[in-house]
Amino acid sequence: MRVGIAGGGLAGLTLAWLLDGTHEVLLLEERPRLGGNAVSFLTTEGGLPYTVDLGVRETPVELSPVWRHLVAEVGLPAEDxxxxxxxxxxxxxxxxxxxxxxxxxxxxxxxxxxxxxxxxxxxxxxxxxxxxxxxxxxxxxxxxxxxxxxxxxxxxxxxxxxxxxxxxxxxxxxxxxxxxxxxxxxxxxxxxxxxxxxxLRSGTGSLVQGLASGARSATIRLGARLRTVRRAADGLELVETGGAVHRVDAVALALPADRARTVLAGPADMEDRRAGPADTVDWLADLEAVExxxxxxxxxxxxxxxxxxxxxxxxxxxxxxxxxxxxxxxxxxxxxxxxxxxxxxxxxxxxxxxxxxxxxxxAPPTPRASRARHRLGAVRDGQRIFFLGHCTTPVETQEAAMASALAVAHHLAPRGERLRRLPHPDKADD
CATH class of the missing domain: 3.90.660 (Polyamine Oxidase; Chain A, domain 2)
Incomplete structure (x- = not known):
């Protein structure tokens, strides 16, 4: 299977890393760098180099089993x-x-x-x-x-x-x-x-680098802005703003809700915007609810x-x-x-x-946005377009972003070797 991932933040990179060795992966990131809200800056203090974060800066380890496992899996030392x-x-x-x-x-x-x-x-x-x-x-x-x-x-x-x-x-x-x-x-x-x-003493940028380098079978394209997702005879197609077209079997949108909505509001028909059953809530309305x-x-x-x-x-x-x-x-x-x-x-x-x-x-977690994010994060049989990252989680943390990637990976590659070594996210429906 060929999986297209739009968005190179922690959620998209975690999914690419989890699928390594199980599926062919194409990751498109519109910015010239990976990491999303993980932005590290190298400075000096007292003549010594230090890395500090401007975006995501801290993680409560006891509440972050997925994050803790991934930090170890990508090879960051415990003293970090x-x-x-x-x-x-x-x-x-x-x-x-x-x-x-x-x-x-x-x-x-x-x-x-x-x-x-x-x-x-x-x-x-x-x-x-x-x-x-x-x-x-x-x-x-x-x-x-x-x-x-x-x-x-x-x-x-x-x-x-x-x-x-x-x-x-x-x-x-x-x-x-x-x-x-x-x-x-x-x-x-x-x-x-x-x-x-x-x-992380080495900054969250080191986690980003570890995930990217560990996704060995993935093709990562920086500066590649996804314009739309459209239906093809034998699957789906990702169309970049520059005109490049990529055929894939499944798409994971690790994008802000408004960007995902723009992508899906293009030529993709209503069947592709729904998660299978005819009574599934329209994704476009849910994406619009996240401000x-x-x-x-x-x-x-x-x-x-x-x-x-x-x-x-x-x-x-x-x-x-x-x-x-x-x-x-x-x-x-x-x-x-x-x-x-x-x-x-x-x-x-x-x-x-x-x-x-x-x-x-x-993204302020209003009740309307929280309901929409739960629906967007649901994974159903037969689904070919998935959402992950903060547009699917009611609380914005590194742990939640990574757990959303695990939920999609469990659907796309349930027997993946890397997936089996990690804790499964809580799937209780509330």
């Missing part, structure tokens, strides 16, 4: 996995003290951790409720605003709970209320103990976006300004570096010592 605290502070630079300070990984008596009051109680409740939502597989249709209204919180406590999802998805604090409560809960942390995450916000991140050396009180500095520092919240990640706890990655858009001021910047697109 750097554990770090997920300490967090939320503050308004106009106020004398932070609204929320979480515990840090190390004992620090100077750090004034939030241990009581309305803010603490609200964070505890969110952590407890989000665990229950996931265990009971609560409907994705319940909005965060529905939950907050039932809790009757003070405005300051409500803004605190909206700060993280608003910064993640580039929305206002008010707009965060329209997100799926279950999706918001997936990012919640236990307020009374430090969490732990993992950074995007542009988010820009800047790597810099000066402590822009950090609290005025040095003991409150955290791995994740969320600034509140009016209706907006934006995050600055500090590489001190993980790599011991005076480097920062700041989200820019609505904050007053800018970093003075900028090293690099990159822009990405975040």
């Amino acid at each position: 996995l750097v554990p770090s605290s997920t300490s967090r502070v939320v503050f308004d630079p106009r106020e004398p003290s932070a609204r929320w300070v979480s515990p840090a990984a190390c004992a620090d008596t100077a750090r004034q951790v939030t241990t009581g009051g309305q803010a603490y109680e609200a964070m505890v409740r969110l952590a407890e409720e989000s665990a229950r939502w996931e265990a009971e597989r609560m409907s994705w249709d319940v909005t965060f605003g529905d939950v907050l209204d039932s809790w009757r919180l003070a405005p300051a406590a409500e803004h605190l709970l909206c700060a993280l999802p608003a910064s993640l998805y580039g929305t206002t604090l008010t707009a965060a209320r329209a997100l799926s409560a279950r999706a918001v809960g997936a990012t919640a942390a236990q307020p009374d103990r430090p969490g732990c995450t993992t950074y 995007y916000r542009d988010v820009t991140y800047v790597l810099h050396r000066d402590p822009f976006g950090m609290p005025g009180e040095r003991p409150a500095w955290s791995a994740s520092n969320i600034t509140l300004e009016g209706q907006w919240s934006e995050t600055t990640t500090w590489y001190g706890p993980s790599l011991g570096l005076g480097l920062f990655v700041s989200q820019l858009g609505h904050r007053s001021g800018r970093p003075r010592r900028e090293l690099a910047r990159a822009s990405f697109r975040a």
